[in-house]
Amino acid sequence: MTKSELIEIMAREQSHLAYRDVELAVKCMIEQMSQTLASGERIEIRGFGSFSLHFRPPRMGRNPKTGDAVALAGKHVPHFKPGKELRERVNDKFAELQEA
């Protein structure tokens, strides 16, 4: 499912809103989530999961073309931990299909 497919589904379910409003809302939510992580803050959505930053310490890397060693600075990377409800629903459905 892509972002535009998600917007379509949501617009169909909220027929009292214009498609354009749903589209703007989805973009606004994604932007707010990105901004939050970019400012070093966590996101906590109960039943869905939490996003946080993990730190990758500085390391020596290599230029793949020349083979020269290059010092790489430490950096933060986004991390997602699925929440209980998401974990259970995804896996229950999977278990159900496996038994069938």
Add this chain to the structure above:
Amino acid sequence: MALTKAEMAERLFEELGLNKREAKDMVEMFFEEIREALVNGQQVKLSGFGNFDLREKKQRPGRNPKTGEEIPISARRVVTFRPGQKLKARVEAYAGSREQ
């Protein structure tokens, strides 16, 4: 403070002029539709943010950490998140405290 659904709804109310009810429903539906897709075994791609992928894990040996008793960890399906280039670049620039 972490970003929550309440704050996301507040932003939709302020920026898009949705009423409080619509804003709350919108946020709720956004996460629910992503969850639904994942439960149904569908990958979710939010361009500019990242992809939620599904991985199937085989059964593996495990242990009850309290008793030390061996119990197999059943085969399962899990959700993983792969941040997109744009989000990674924005987060990498975050130079704040390493404590998250």
